Amino acid sequence: MNPRILNSGWGVALALFGLILVGLGGQRSTLDPTPRSTSPDVTQAAAVPDSLDEFTHEDHDGLFPLCTGCHIGAETGSLDDMYPAPASCATCHDGETEERVEWEGPPVLQTNLDFDHGEHIRENADEGEDPLLCADCHGDPDPFVLAEPRVEATECLTCHEKPADDEGHYVEAECTLCHVSAASSTLGEVRIAELPTPPDHEADADETFLAAVHGEDAETRGQERCVTCHVRDQCADCHVNAGRVDEIQALPGEPMHTTFPALEARYPTPETHSATRFAWYHTGIAEDDGSNCATCHTSNSCRSCHIEPVPTPVSSLVTRDTVTAPGAEVVADAPESHESVFFMERHGTVASTEENSCATCHEPESFCGSCHEKQAEGGSSYHTPNFLLGHAADAANAVTECATCHDPVAFCRTCHVDAGLQSRGRLGPGYHDAEPLWLLRHPQAARQQLETCASCHTQNDCLQCHSQLGAFGISPHGPGFDARAAYERNPVVCRACHIGDPFGGGGE
Amino acid sequence: MRWCAAGLLCAATLAASAATTAAQDVRGTLSHTGFYAELRPLAQDTVDRSLVQEIDPVTFRYQGLPIYCQAQDCVRYRADEVASTVSGSLDANLTAWGFGVTGLSATASLRLRERTGGELLWPRTDDRIDLFLAYAQYARSEVRARVGRQRILGGLGRTAFDGASMVWTPRPGWSGEAYAGRSLARALAEPRNSALAGLESFLPDRNAWLFGGTVRARPTDGIDLTLRYQREIWGDRSGLLSERASMDVRAYPLDLFRLDASADWDFAFTRLGKAHLTALVPISGSTVMLEVTGRRYIPYFELWTVWGFFSPVPYHEAQVRGTWSPNPELRVWLGAGYRDYGETATTTVLSPLEGTGRRGLAGATWTLADRLALRGEYRLEWSAGAFFSGGDAAATFEVTPDVSVSLNGTAFQQIQEFRLGEGTAIGGGLSMDAQLPWYGVRANGGISVYRAGTNNRELQPDWNQVRGFWNLTVPIGDDPGLEGARR
Numbered sequence: 001m002n003p004r005i006l007n008s009g010w011g012v013a014l015a016l017f018g019l020i021l022v023g024l025g026g027q028r029s030t031l032d033p034t035p036r037s038t039s040p041d042v043t044q045a046a047a048v049p050d051s052l053d054e055f056t057h058e059d060h061d062g063l064f065p066l067c068t069g070c071h072i073g074a075e076t077g078s079l080d081d082m083y084p085a086p087a088s089c090a091t092c093h094d095g096e097t098e099e100r101v102e103w104e105g106p107p108v109l110q111t112n113l114d115f116d117h118g119e120h121i122r123e124n125a126d127e128g129e130d131p132l133l134c135a136d137c138h139g140d141p142d143p144f145v146l147a148e149p150r151v152e153a154t155e156c157l158t159c160h161e162k163p164a165d166d167e168g169h170y171v172e173a174e175c176t177l178c179h180v181s182a183a184s185s186t187l188g189e190v191r192i193a194e195l196p197t198p199p200d201h202e203a204d205a206d207e208t209f210l211a212a213v214h215g216e217d218a219e220t221r222g223q224e225r226c227v228t229c230h231v232r233d234q235c236a237d238c239h240v241n242a243g244r245v246d247e248i249q250a251l252p253g254e255p256m257h258t259t260f261p262a263l264e265a266r267y268p269t270p271e272t273h274s275a276t277r278f279a280w281y282h283t284g285i286a287e288d289d290g291s292n293c294a295t296c297h298t299s300n301s302c303r304s305c306h307i308e309p310v311p312t313p314v315s316s317l318v319t320r321d322t323v324t325a326p327g328a329e330v331v332a333d334a335p336e337s338h339e340s341v342f343f344m345e346r347h348g349t350v351a352s353t354e355e356n357s358c359a360t361c362h363e364p365e366s367f368c369g370s371c372h373e374k375q376a377e378g379g380s381s382y383h384t385p386n387f388l389l390g391h392a393a394d395a396a397n398a399v400t401e402c403a404t405c406h407d408p409v410a411f412c413r414t415c416h417v418d419a420g421l422q423s424r425g426r427l428g429p430g431y432h433d434a435e436p437l438w439l440l441r442h443p444q445a446a447r448q449q450l451e452t453c454a455s456c457h458t459q460n461d462c463l464q465c466h467s468q469l470g471a472f473g474i475s476p477h478g479p480g481f482d483a484r485a486a487y488e489r490n491p492v493v494c495r496a497c498h499i500g501d502p503f504g505g506g507g508e
Numbered sequence: 509m510r511w512c513a514a515g516l517l518c519a520a521t522l523a524a525s526a527a528t529t530a531a532q533d534v535r536g537t538l539s540h541t542g543f544y545a546e547l548r549p550l551a552q553d554t555v556d557r558s559l560v561q562e563i564d565p566v567t568f569r570y571q572g573l574p575i576y577c578q579a580q581d582c583v584r585y586r587a588d589e590v591a592s593t594v595s596g597s598l599d600a601n602l603t604a605w606g607f608g609v610t611g612l613s614a615t616a617s618l619r620l621r622e623r624t625g626g627e628l629l630w631p632r633t634d635d636r637i638d639l640f641l642a643y644a645q646y647a648r649s650e651v652r653a654r655v656g657r658q659r660i661l662g663g664l665g666r667t668a669f670d671g672a673s674m675v676w677t678p679r680p681g682w683s684g685e686a687y688a689g690r691s692l693a694r695a696l697a698e699p700r701n702s703a704l705a706g707l708e709s710f711l712p713d714r715n716a717w718l719f720g721g722t723v724r725a726r727p728t729d730g731i732d733l734t735l736r737y738q739r740e741i742w743g744d745r746s747g748l749l750s751e752r753a754s755m756d757v758r759a760y761p762l763d764l765f766r767l768d769a770s771a772d773w774d775f776a777f778t779r780l781g782k783a784h785l786t787a788l789v790p791i792s793g794s795t796v797m798l799e800v801t802g803r804r805y806i807p808y809f810e811l812w813t814v815w816g817f818f819s820p821v822p823y824h825e826a827q828v829r830g831t832w833s834p835n836p837e838l839r840v841w842l843g844a845g846y847r848d849y850g851e852t853a854t855t856t857v858l859s860p861l862e863g864t865g866r867r868g869l870a871g872a873t874w875t876l877a878d879r880l881a882l883r884g885e886y887r888l889e890w891s892a893g894a895f896f897s898g899g900d901a902a903a904t905f906e907v908t909p910d911v912s913v914s915l916n917g918t919a920f921q922q923i924q925e926f927r928l929g930e931g932t933a934i935g936g937g938l939s940m941d942a943q944l945p946w947y948g949v950r951a952n953g954g955i956s957v958y959r960a961g962t963n964n965r966e967l968q969p970d971w972n973q974v975r976g977f978w979n980l981t982v983p984i985g986d987d988p989g990l991e992g993a994r995r
Contacts, residue, residue: 281729281730284680284681284729287679287680312649312680337766340797340799340831341829341831341839341841341871342829342831342843346784348661348662348663348756348770349663349756349757349758349768349769349770349784350758350768351662352661352662352663352734352736352754352756352770353724353732353734353757354732354758355662355724356677356683363603364661365601365603365617365641366536366601366617368661369601369617369640372659372661372666373617373619373638373640373697384900385900385902385918385939386900386918386920386935386937386956386958389918389920389935389958389960390896390898390918390920390922390933392922392924392925393889393891393895393896394889394896395894396893396924396925397847397865397867397889397894398805398807398823399867401665401782401805401807403694403695403807403808404665404666404695405666405695406695407693407694407695407696407703407704409704409707409708410631410632410693410696410704410707411632411695413707414629414631414632414634414707415630415631418549418591418628418629418630419547419550420549420550420551420552420585420588421550430552430576430583430585431550431585431925431927432925432926433574433575433927434926434927434928434929435861435926436567436858437857437858438926440855440857441857441861443854443855444852444854444856444860444861444863445861445892445893445926446818447819447821447852447853448820448852448863448892449892449893450807450809450815450818451807451820452894452925454809454813454815458707458709459708459710459813459815460709462814462818463814466814466818476814476817476818477817477818477819478818478819478821478852478853479819479853482778486777486817489747489751489776489811490746490747490748490749490811491746491747492712492742492746492747493710493811493812493813493814496709496710496814497814
């Protein structure tokens with residue numbers, strides 16, 4: 001290609017203007033775009049041609065006094081007339097007057113600008129202002145040699161009444177005022193990947209934009225702002241429910257033959273999740289409005305913890321294998337109630353009130369049974385390894401209710417008998433030799449720690465004295481004992497001690 | 509036994525059909541546990557009256573210790589020879605589903621026991637088979653129904669029965685449950701008349717029936733409430749076995765602290781049973797967790813025993829405990845409690861026994877470099893007839909992510925059940941836990957050695973004992989939905 005031949009300075013300006021607007025600074029997105037695919041960049045071949053750089057207006061000094069001589073389209077708004085026709089170059093470059101050049105028209109420019117020179121000129125005139133000259137925007141030290149072909153976005157914003165700083169341009173301006181959506185632009189994949197990152201997108205420590213801003217921003221300004229750089233397919237890189245969100249579905253999709261860069265999925269933890277009771281009440285939130293959960297969580301998240309029963313909202317979530325986004329990972333961990341060292345002592349209350357909550361992480365049959373039915377076989381984590389050797393005080397003082405898991409007769413007494421601690425059915429100090437006159441002093445101990453007595457003594461041991469037929473006929477009943485009520489509830493047991501009418505003899 | 513057979517048959521049938529139905533699966537564990545334990549039993553022995561010192565006509569001593577004499581017979585307890593036992597059990601916990609009906613599953617929990625050595629009869633090792641669970645379940649959306657041997661854990665403890673239960677959950681936090689069936693012995697998986705046969709004189713040889721219901725409610729966000737009622741009667745309607753109700757509450761008053769409370773009422777004896785109220789107050793974030801508990805304890809006895817008619821008294825206890833966790837690696841806890849037994853209304857001879865009790869504890873865990881965890885705790889229990897002062901310490905080292913080794917030690921002093929002398933023990937052990945690379949098998953085991961003795965009974969031999977245990981657990985099937993994320 002002949003290096004000297006191309007279009008006028010207007011064309012160069014327009015092309016560079018576009019480049020500046022869409023590629024200022026050449027920043028890469030902080031969302032760390034990685035190629036969604038390795039498909040060839042089909043528009044890369046149509047990148048700005050060398051000839052653009054080769055053509056200089058200085059070499060044509062004096063030939064074209066007016067910009068519109070070559071770029072009449074800038075005035076009429078016709079893109080077809082934005083550049084001179086190849087034939088008009090050949091007027092001079094005919095091989096005799098000037099060297100022949102080969103030029104077949106302007107290349108397809110990669111741009112996402114929605115800018116009409118003619119419209120600007122006409123609107124300016126309609127508003128009764130001074131005629132808008134090319135140099136007003138493109139500079140004017142030499143009317144022919146364009147000193148400042150690049151038009152910065154800030155130049156636009158001086159009239160469009162938006163803050164003129166960069167952040168204002170990227171954050172506050174309505175992008176679609178000047179730009180078409182990336183999906184409908186002629187930008188190639190490389191250019192798209194190099195689109196600048198607006199300052200408010202920059203990753204900060206608390207990921208405020210991602211967690212708190214971008215959702216509302218997308219809802220309210222999605223069509224005016226987000227679409228300038230993004231397509232809905234990129235939403236699906238993070239949003240596991242992208243296919244079900246109307247706002248996302250309203251965004252333009254990825255055009256055929258152009259692959260937008262994949263966004264790195266990040267799931268900042270919402271403030272609500274850090275609340276003390278979040279694990280406790282999160283099911284209610286999901287019940288009331290699971291749409292928030294559905295943004296980051298697939299049903300796999302729920303099933304990381306929930307075994308049985310699986311809460312109803314889970315079924316409304318998508319499963320991980322049906323979406324491209326990875327979804328927020330949930331690792332089952334102990335809830336805050338378990339963090340107390342003393343949780344085990346009162347876990348029954350928790351289990352009673354929130355049985356389903358326990359079943360979230362623990363398979364009740366095997367997990368609960370590992371202690372409640374382990375009983376004597378060892379290996380249970382409920383008691384410390386050395387518990388058995390020193391369990392007597394714990395049992396006597398009822399630190400916990402042993403009988404919940406251990407039958408006092410079949411379990412405790414069996415072992416105590418084996419250890420020689422059973423009663424032989426005779427009256428005497430025997431085992432309890434620390435207290436003089438124990439037989440006379442035992443009633444207080446018995447009423448205070450009766451379970452302990454029953455772990456060695458049979459009922460018959462006691463009835464030797466505490467029975468109508470016993471040696472002394474001593475009533476075991478304490479004050480306020482309602483004998484008649486007891487008899488009505490279970491007369492059989494009364495007759496263990498009483499003969500005939502229980503109210504006529506024995507203890508009462 | 510027939511019920512056991514029926515349950516097994518039911519579970520086996522379902523399991524068999526699971527094996528032949530598409531999309532079926534079985535999940536559960538097979539676990540073997542074995543242990544070795546030594547014990548020095550006490551034995552009654554006679555002593556010639558001529559060797560006994562007569563303090564007064566009713567007080568006698570032998571070798572400085574009290575002895576009981578009647579006429580020319582004097583009897584004492586002395587330490588016998590050390591006895592031991594080697595026992596093992598095999599547990600199978602299985603749930604099978606996929607019988608062609610969505611929501612239908614079958615669950616069985618079976619334990620086989622065997623005493624393979626030693627002269628000691630360890631508790632329950634004489635019962636070779638226990639079928640804890642054997643039920644079929646149908647669960648769909650709001651309804652869960654079970655038929656077979658099952659258990660319910662709740663405010664009234666563990667309730668096991670052969671029968672049917674149904675839970676209806678109209679909305680999260682709200683549910684109703686009803687259950688009925690043949691009642692099984694408390695903490696045992698058998699009817700009373702077979703499980704306790706020969707052990708108690710007054711146990712009727714008949715079945716008992718159980719009826720009960722539970723209502724769970726979440727009246728407002730921040731309050732969970734459970735009410736349970738349960739009644740057991742003898743099969744011939746000759747009498748009541750038990751009739752109780754319980755209430756459990758969890759609440760977050762003002763979102764400032766958590767409240768756990770429970771209470772049960774014994775209709776049979778018309779009295780309040782156990783109760784507790786615990787307030788958990790986080791301080792400075794959650795660095796300090798203060799727990800204040802008020803507790804009432806009174807033993808519960810079924811009406812077939814005479815024990816409940818002996819008018820046991822409750823104790824009421826106040827506990828204050830706190831946990832300090834300045835960082836995830838360190839946790840320190842302290843606690844103290846004081847309890848007061850109710851008036852026993854008994855005749856005082858010589859002097860009354862102590863009617864109060866105290867307890868205290870202090871402990872800490874410290875994780876070093878993610879692979880070494882230290883734990884230590886000191887405990888004190890102090891009341892009439894039962895005193896314990898001692899501590900445990902353990903160091904667990906994670907050799908690899910799948911293998912850890914623990915060293916533990918203990919030292920304590922105790923008196924028990926109004927027996928003369930202070931028991932002291934010092935000991936230590938080594939244990940290991942490993943996730944084996946085959947079929948998800950987990951293995952753990954340990955051995956402990958103690959030196960135990962009794963002060964003030966110098967003539968009795970010390971009790972130096974060895975104990976050990978081992979366990980192998982094999983998972984069966986995958987846990988659906990967990991995706992390997994569960995720890």
